[in-house]
Structure formats: structure tokens, C-alpha cells
Amino acid sequence: xxxxxxxxxxxxxxxxxxxxxxxxxxxxxxxxxxxxxxxxxxxxxxxxxxxxxxxxxxxxxxxxxxxxxxxxxxxxxxxxxxxxxxxxxxxxxxxxxxxxxxxxxxxxxxxxxxxxxxxxxxxxxxxxxxxxxxxxxxxxxxxxxxxxxxxxxxxxxxxxxxxxxxxxxxxxxxxxxxxxxxxxxxxxxxxxxxxxxxxxxxxxxxxxxxxxxxxxxxxxxxxxxxxxxxxxxxxxxxxxxxxxxxxxxxxxxxxxxxxxxxxxxxxxxxxxxxxxxxxxxxxxxxxxxxxxxxxxxxxxxxxxxxxxxxxxxxxxxxxxxxxxxxxxxxxxxxxxxxxxxxxxxxxxxxxxxxxxxxxxxxxxxxxxxxxxxxxxxxxxxxxxxxxxxxxxxxxxxxxxxxxxxxxxxxxxxxxxxxxxxxxxxxxxxxxxxxxxxxxxxxxxxxxxxxxxxxxxxxxxxxxxxxxxxxxxxxxxxxxxxxxxxxxxxxxxxxxxxxxxxxxxxxxxxxxxxxxxxxx
Numbered sequence: 192x193x194x195x196x197x198x199x200x201x202x203x204x205x206x207x208x209x210x211x212x213x214x215x216x217x218x219x220x221x222x223x224x225x226x227x228x229x230x231x232x233x234x235x236x237x238x239x240x241x242x243x244x245x246x247x248x249x250x251x252x253x254x255x256x257x258x259x260x261x262x263x264x265x266x267x268x269x270x271x272x273x274x275x276x277x278x279x280x281x282x283x284x285x286x287x288x289x290x291x292x293x294x295x296x297x298x299x300x301x302x303x304x305x306x307x308x309x310x311x312x313x314x315x316x317x318x319x320x321x322x323x324x325x326x327x328x329x330x331x332x333x334x335x336x337x338x339x340x341x342x343x344x345x346x347x348x349x350x351x352x353x354x355x356x357x358x359x360x361x362x363x364x365x366x367x368x369x370x371x372x373x374x375x376x377x378x379x380x381x382x383x384x385x386x387x388x389x390x391x392x393x394x395x396x397x398x399x400x401x402x403x404x405x406x407x408x409x410x411x412x413x414x415x416x417x418x419x420x421x422x423x424x425x426x427x428x429x430x431x432x433x434x435x436x437x438x439x440x441x442x443x444x445x446x447x448x449x450x451x452x453x454x455x456x457x458x459x460x461x462x463x464x465x466x467x468x469x470x471x472x473x474x475x476x477x478x479x480x481x482x483x484x485x486x487x488x489x490x491x492x493x494x495x496x497x498x499x500x501x502x503x504x505x506x507x508x509x510x511x512x513x514x515x516x517x518x519x520x521x522x523x524x525x526x527x528x529x530x531x532x533x534x535x536x537x538x539x540x541x542x543x544x545x546x547x548x549x550x551x552x553x554x555x556x557x558x559x560x561x562x563x564x565x566x567x568x569x570x571x572x573x574x575x576x577x578x579x580x581x582x583x584x585x586x587x588x589x590x591x592x593x594x595x596x597x598x599x600x601x602x603x604x605x606x607x608x609x610x611x612x613x614x615x616x617x618x619x620x621x622x623x624x625x626x627x628x629x630x631x632x633x634x635x636x637x638x639x640x641x642x643x644x645x646x647x648x649x650x651x652x653x654x655x656x657x658x659x660x661x662x663x664x665x666x667x668x669x670x671x672x673x674x675x676x677x678x679x680x681x682x683x684x685x686x687x688x689x690x691x692x693x694x695x696x697x698x699x700x701x702x703x704x705x706x707x708x709x710x
Contacts, residue, residue: 271477272404288307289347321370485629579625
């Protein structure tokens with residue numbers, strides 16, 4: 192991508208930070224990527240039902256669930272939840288208001304009308320939120336009365352007690368610690384809902400349940416204390432809980448809008464977390480076998496968990512089945528007595544079931560070379576990804592993508608990866624019928640039972656550049672290939688339609704007012 196001379200020039204600029212945890216070459220590469228950008232993802236077409244997305248037939252469900260149950264019984268299952276993100280974005284429209292001098296949400300020039308309307312909805316529905324009781328108590332301890340503030344339309348005081356150190360300080364909490372759902376005996380947070388979900392599908396025959404949470408160092412003690420208290424309610428189960436932080440070695444440098452290295456007011460090079468793609472390191476290091484991946488905010492109350500549990504088992508059963516078939520194929524391809532018929536059967540499986548493309552002249556190749564090519568395509572991590580029908584949610588979706596080598600493969604693609612100036616690419620993007628809810632089950636071991644090195648199966652060209660600000664100055668930040676986008680680009684990928692009822696994300700606090708969170 193860059194010449195050796197360019198690397199040396201950048202390394203010279205970074206002399207004051209060379210010797211840190213990030214190598215000079217990596218830093219120089221980051222700088223050049225920020226300067227030159229990333230190539231846009233080349234969409235061939237959207238994945239649709241029967242063209243990249245399958246439906247699990249009703250008659251197959253019992254068999255897949257039995258296959259999954261056998262795998263979970265022997266302890267193959269781990270649940271991995273990225274939970275290090277702060278709740279700041281949940282409350283963004285309320286925090287914007289707190290930056291103004293206004294007392295309430297009457298129209299003003301400091302906030303846009305859409306944000307003000309969301310804020311009015313929030314205040315008018317305050318009693319419906321699971322944290323209402325805690326907010327009322329916090330205000331009481333501070334000498335304020337919530338009901339009086341509501342009667343006087345004093346929204347500022349209420350929000351200060353909810354979002355700042357004056358009270359609950361929720362804007363600085365991890366999203367996993369925010370009360371989401373109300374029950375007869377109190378409320379539950381996303382951490383607790385994920386634990387309850389894991390009990391339903393990840394418990395082995397000895398009662399052990401394996402969960403891994405990524406957490407932010409700033410809230411580590413608070414999160415671990417809360418999770419420990421939640422686990423204490425279920426003494427009959429043996430929880431194997433592990434934690435990790437996003438490695439600082441995955442941080443990336445920032446540049447200003449002139450593509451000069453961004454330095455803070457005290458002349459330090461600014462490093463930023465590189466997005467959820469950095470969590471590939473965490474996923475790699477847990478050395479799991481079959482790992483379920485799901486966002487922290489996508490949880491529902493107990494009354495709506497049935498579909499989620501059923502499809503977790505179905506996706507897991509399908510992965511175990513495919514994995515078993517892949518392992519059998521690899522072992523067969525390694526036999527000295529391999530036949531053309533066996534290669535033909537494997538080729539059909541690779542193309543029709545795993546959606547991979549073989550070389551144009553594959554049929555004319557020697558048997559040994561065919562086997563080598565098939566093994567190289569099969570011996571990879573595998574993921575089965577649930578996809579919901581597109582309801583206009585922002586985020587990624589399933590597409591057939593043309594790689595740099597011309598090979599077409601199924602990928603999860605974010606809008607930020609697409610060339611927005613290309614009418615053809617925008618037409619394909621807008622034709623998407625399904626959405627990625629981040630409901631993924633991963634097979635992380637090979638046919639010998641050895642862990643794959645996941646870092647070898649990424650596409651480094653699928654990162655992207657976002658625009659941020661620091662200390663009042665604008666900057667460009669480098670995002671690593673997303674965990675379920677470019678970080679898994681070279682995996683075996685299978686898309687399956689799942690019910691919309693399995694997808695209930697909470698991106699803003701007002702999402703908690705939706706029917707599925709008010710049960």
C-alpha cells in the first residue's frame with residue numbers, strides 16, 4: 192500500500208512514541224491508511240432467501256436441537272458478550288440538552304427539534320423505565336423531589352441526577368449496568384438478562400455455564416461486583432465467568448483534517464480505541480470451541496425469550512452439523528486412496544452449502560491439487576449468522592461481495608464500507624432484504640480440535656475512517672475491520688433467517704419504551 196520511503200518518513204515523525212506497546216511499523220501503517228483511506232467494498236448483490244440466506248425447515252428443527260444438546264452437554268459452548276461500551280450513546284439526545292442553559296424541553300436553537308421531541312417523550316414516560324425508582328431515591332438523597340421537578344417542568348435537575356455525578360451518573364456506566372426490565376422482585380440489567388439466557392441454552396450436563404464478558408477498565412470493579420451479585424441468585428449452577436478488556440495494543444492513532452498526526456493540548460499523540468473489531472483479539476484469546484456472540488443491549492424479558500432460546504439452539508445445531516461434515520470432508524481429502532467421486536461430492540458441498548467459489552479450471556486440475564484447494568477452503572473458522580428481515584434499522588446486512596482476488600463470497604457489510612457515490616452500489620445496498628442483528632455462533636477449532644489463530648482470517652482492507660472530535664478539535668479516527676465484518680471476512684459463512692422477535696436492541700434509552708421491553 193505504501194512505499195518503504197513513506198514508512199520511514201512517518202516513523203521519523205513518531206520517534207517520541209516508538210518503544211511503546213505499538214510498533215513503529217504498525218503506527219506508520221495506521222498513519223498511511225488514515226491518509227489514503229480504504230477501498231470501498233465491492234457489492235455484487237444482496238443476499239436474499241434462497242440466494243445466500245436459508246430458512247431452517249420445520250421438519251429439521253428437532254434434529255438440529257438434538258445435535259446442539261449433545262454439544263452443550265459435553266461442555267463445548269461459551270457465550271461471548273461484548274460489554275465494554277459505555278451507555279453514553281443511549282443518552283446522547285439528553286446529554287446534548289444538558290450542554291445548553293435551558294431548564295426544560297421547550298423549543299430552542301441549541302437542540303434540534305427531533306432530539307427535543309425524543310427528550311419530551313422520555314420525560315413524559317419516566318415512570319415506565321426500570322430505573323425510575325432508583326432515580327427517585329437518588330434525588331431524595333440529594334434533597335430533591337422527582338414529582339415536584341416534573342410538576343415544575345424542571346427537566347434539567349432530573350437529568351443531572353440521572354446522568355451526572357450529582358446522582359446515578361448513568362452516562363458513564365457501561366450499558367450492561369443500566370436497568371432495562373421491570374419484574375415483580377425488582378429490575379434486571381442486560382448483564383443479568385444475558386446470564387438468564389445462558390442458563391437456558393448454555394448449561395452442560397454438569398450444570399456448568401461458560402460466559403465471557405468484555406468490560407471497560409474504568410468500570411471493571413462495578414461490573415464484576417454486579418455480576419457476582421446476579422450469579423449468587425443461582426447457587427444451583429456452576430458459572431465459569433471470564434472477563435477481558437480491549438487491548439490497548441489495538442488502539443490507533445488519529446490525524447487532524449490535514450492528515451497531520453493529532454496531538455493533544457499537552458503535545459501527546461492521541462490514541463483511540465479502534466472499534467469493536469479490536470475485540471477479535473479477545474475472542475481469539477479465550478480459545479473457545481463453539482462460541483455464541485451477541486451484543487449486550489439485545490435482550491428481552493423472560494416472557495419473550497422462547498424464540499431467542501429456540502433459535503440459539505437451532506443456529507448452534509446447524510453449526511455443529513456443518514462443522515462435522517467439514518471435518519469429515521477434510522479427513523476424506525487427506526486419504527491416500529482419494530477418488531474423483533469423493534472430490535466431486537466435496538466440491539458440490541463446498542459450492543452449494545458453504546457458498547464458496549472454485550477456480551474456473553478446477554475440473555481439469557490433477558486430483559491432488561483439487562484436494563489441496565478444497566482443504567484450504569474448508570480448513571477455516573466457521574460462523575452461522577442469524578439474519579432478520581430488514582425493518583429499516585441502521586447497521587450492516589448480508590451481501591455477496593467481490594474480493595480483491597475476484598472471488599465472490601457472502602459477507603456482512605456496513606453502510607460505511609460502501610461507495611456512496613456509486614449509483615449501482617447504492618442500488619444494491621438499498622435492495623437489502625435482511626439485517627445483521629449480531630446473532631452469531633462461531634466454530635473456532637479445526638478438525639484436529641486445535642484452536643484457529645483468528646488473526647489470520649481477517650481482511651485488513653475493510654477498516655474505515657470515522658470523524659470525531661477531541662478537545663474541541665475535529666479529527667479522523669481509524670476503525671479496525673469490524674468484528675463481524677472484515678475481522679471474519681475469511682471465515683466460512685452461512686446466513687440463516689431468524690424471527691424478528693429475536694432482535695430487540697436498545698440503541699437509545701427510549702427504545703426501552705417499546706412493547707417488547709415493557710412486558
